[in-house]
Amino acid sequence: MxxxxxxxxxxxxxxxxxxxxxxxxxxxxxxxxxxxxxxxxxxxxxxxxxxxxxxxxxxxxxxxxxxxxxxxxxxxxxxxxxxxxxxxxxxxxxxxxxGWTLGDWLERTHPTFRELASVFAQLAGAVEYMHARGVLHRDLKLSNVMIRRTGEPVLIDLGCATSPNADELTATPLPPGTERYRSPEAHAFLSKQGRKPGARYPFKVADELFAVGVMLYELLTEPLPTKAKAHAGLADPVGLPASRTVNPRVPPALSALVEDLLARNPALRPESFEALQRRLAELAHHPGPEYAAEVHLPSAQRQPSPVDAVQAVGLAASERQGWRKVLALADQQAARLRSWLQPHGLSGLEAASRPHGRKPLALVGAVVMAVVAATWLTQGERPPPAPARREATAPTxxxxxxxxxxxxxxxxxxxxxxxxxxxxxxxxxxxxxxxxxxxxxxPKSAPAPGSPGFAAWCKTLPLAMALSHGCASVPFKAELLECPPGSIQAMKKLGWDLGRDRFIVRLDERGPDRGAFTFTLGAPIIGVVPDSAPGQVKAPPGTLFYGRAYINDEGREDSPLGILRIVYDHVEFPGQRKYPVCAVSGLNPIEALKDGTATAFANSTVMPLERWNPQAMRQ
Incomplete structure (x- = not known):
């Protein structure tokens, strides 16, 4: 219907x-x-x-x-x-x-700690891949991860996902998601600013890390996570017992990792999913015997499924029904034998005087017929054999x-x-x-990546198609770019002095406080004003800048690989909505170029402009 x-x-x-x-x-x-x-x-x-x-x-x-x-x-x-x-x-x-959902996989296959760490390492790699392209899942949970029968995880359901410059579809302070996987900072935002008109929580990578910590905690502490009640205290990890305290089988290093992911202070969590993947991969290859143990005792986990029980009852009922047929047929044959063995013409008295002589013979005949009937029934009506039990019961x-x-x-x-x-x-x-x-x-035939016409061909495609054809690996050049509609008015309203103001920005929020960072060229990027810039009134700490990474000024003597430029077209102040802007990062020499990525300083200044002209901007 x-x-x-x-x-x-x-x-x-x-x-x-x-x-x-x-x-x-x-x-x-x-x-x-x-x-x-x-x-x-x-x-x-x-x-x-x-x-x-x-x-x-x-x-x-x-x-x-x-x-x-x-x-x-x-x-x-x-x-x-x-x-x-x-x-x-x-x-x-x-x-x-x-395959199974992540919770069903734990209950049905009884994985070891090594296998669990390996699955989450692969999952962390997938989420890091999404983050490198500016996509946030925003609903990481046990039921949104499938495990193939080969043991490989698959991240599903991007219905809550978002990316930079995506239209705002949420009319509530918090983005869509599942309540018990929300971070403490999200709940704090809702408590402090949730009633303010237009308040929107700026969902970050740290929120996704916390959600993964909840997933691991549930799997490590609950033998039957699909049946367990939601943990009320996970959103406020203070006083939450460590997973090793609840389940003494958990190795200390894995328990410590979960505590880091569930840290109330997001700064204490791993820096990124790439860092998380490295820690999980190390645990997946740990030689210790404790990692070869099953996460939970199989006896504490899922018992034979109701389907198996129904099949067993059906088989027993079928057997009972078959033997009822055998006994009924034996009674019929016994009656026939009695009738056939009784002499015709004997008086009632004579017939009554010889019943004991006929009864043994009749019973022997009945037994013979019963054996024949049983053989026929077992050949023609034998129920199919029960399937051999497997360690992992298939889902429905x-x-x-x-x-x-x-x-x-x-x-x-x-x-x-x-x-x-x-x-x-x-x-x-x-x-x-x-x-x-x-x-x-x-579609028209695409030139091979790396061929002379590949970069030009990529620029003719819409963004989604360009990225799906691997165009993110092309070193995108920063060309003449008109500012977004309404950006000039918005920046003036914000009090920005175009061409004069300079804002300290961590160009990509996943980057370190100091040192270099590897940027994906052409991919969406979210920059953030760090806490180390408290004096920036016009762009206070926590302000988010949305844009993309480009290259210009190749062949300069001081930077032969070119200059990394981040062109930002939207800004979001803490607790406020997005505004269209036109801002470009300052001089940032590229240290290395490889596979569509550029390594440069993680932090730089960002200047608001009326328009972006790479030939005119040499500072």
């Missing part, structure tokens, strides 16, 4: 047949669907664009597809396409992950066939500037032999 929150089995959506509902979240319902024997996860927004939905689920569905098109990582869910239902709701087609999700290569499925990418026209993409009952009518136009 189209129009319901969850689509009914058998419904066809753009050639995909709905098999069953998988899960329903705050912004969408996910279904298991198939097309030509290929499985996928089909996610439908809960509301259409014109419904007045305050949660903006329609816009979030399109944003999720757009963000996924900019990401290509083995541990991040991959998009397959998108479209609209007749009622106007957007849907996106995602790869189908055959049915096994899906292997997915085809990405280029075998049509993918329609939503434009970042305007949504495509809506149209009915649900076919009544199309033939399985016919391909989907919504096929994407084949």
């Amino acid at each position: 189209i129009g319901a929150m969850e689509l009914q089995p058998g419904t066809r959506v753009d050639g995909w047949q709905i098999i069953r509902a998988l899960r329903t979240g705050g912004f969408g319902a996910v279904h298991h669907a198939e097309q030509h024997g290929k499985a996928c996860a089909l996610k439908v927004a809960l509301h259409r664009e014109q419904s007045g939905d305050t949660g903006k689920t329609h816009a979030r569905a399109l944003r999720e597809v757009a963000l996924l098109l900019t990401l290509d990582h083995p541990h991040i869910i991959k998009p397959r396409g998108y479209g609209y239902l007749p009622d106007g709701r957007a849907f996106c087609v995602l790869e189908y992950v055959d 999700i049915p096994a899906a066939p292997a997915l085809p290569p990405e280029d075998t499925l049509p993918v329609s990418a939503p434009a970042l500037t305007a949504a495509p026209k809506e149209g009915s993409t649900v076919k009544p009952q199309p033939s399985d032999d016919l391909p989907s009518s919504r096929t994407a136009r084949a």
Whole structure:
């Protein structure tokens, strides 16, 4: 049924047949669907664009597809396409992950501490990959991580994710997410500034680190995390017992890492997910025998599933029913034997005087017939043998066939500037032999990366498509750039003196307080005014600058590799909304160039301008 929150089995959506509902979240319902024997996860927004939905689920569905098109990582869910239902709701087609959620994986497979650290190291690498491209997940939790049957994690559900310069879809002080995974600073913001009009919490990398700490704490302290009640004290870690105190099996180093992630002061948490990945990888290769132990005793975890119990009861009932048939058939044959052995013409007295002579023979015949009947029943009505028990019980999700290569499925990418026209993409009952009518136009052949025309070709693409084709590896040059509309008026309103003011900024909030940092050229960047600049009234500590990294002035004698320039087009003061600006970082010689990244000083000054002309700016 189209129009319901969850689509009914058998419904066809753009050639995909709905098999069953998988899960329903705050912004969408996910279904298991198939097309030509290929499985996928089909996610439908809960509301259409014109419904007045305050949660903006329609816009979030399109944003999720757009963000996924900019990401290509083995541990991040991959998009397959998108479209609209007749009622106007957007849907996106995602790869189908055959496996368990993170909590189910712990309960069913009984991993060791080494295996758990390895999974989280891979997960940290995926999140760091997202952060390098300016994407924040904002809803990291156990149910948003799938574990393939091969043991590899996959990060799913980017419905709450955001990126720099993305439209503001949240009308509440805190961004969307799950309450028990929120950081202490987020709760403090809500308590102090939540009632102020327009107050918006500036979600940061530190918030994602805290969420991962909650995930680890739950897995280390709860044998059955999917059944456990939410921890009330995780948002206020003061007085929270260490994971090793709750579960003495936890190695000390792993327990200490979780305490660092749950630190009330975000400065005490790891600096980035890259740093977290290194610590987890070290623990995953720790030679100590304690890391080879299972996180929880299997006896304390999930018992045989109810499905197994039902099968066992059914088998016993079938056996009892079979033996009832045997006994009934034996009684019938015994009666027949008695009738056949009784002499015709004997008087009642004679017949009555010889019952004991006939009874043994009748019973022997009955036994013989019972054996024959039992043999026939065991051959013709024998129930199927019970499947051999496995250490890891499969989840209720049915096994899906292997997915085809990405280029075998049509993918329609939503434009970042305007949504495509809506149209009915649900076919009544199309033939399985016919391909989907919504096929994407084949893009022009792309030049090979590194070829002379690759950089020029990248500049002709929209941002999402450019990044999805690997254009972030091109050393983007800072060219003549017009300032965003309204930026001049906004900067004057903020009291900025254009061309004169200088603000101390950590060019990328993930960078260190001092020293060098490696920037991804062309990728979104969030800079922050550090606490070491308390005198900056016009841009106080905590102010966020949103922009991108570029190169200019290559071949200078003092910097042959060029100058790193961060062009910022939006600014966000603590507790306030974003404002359009036009600001550029100062002279910052590049120390190294490699694979689309540039290493330069992490901190520099930023100057507001009326327009950015790289040829005119040599300071």
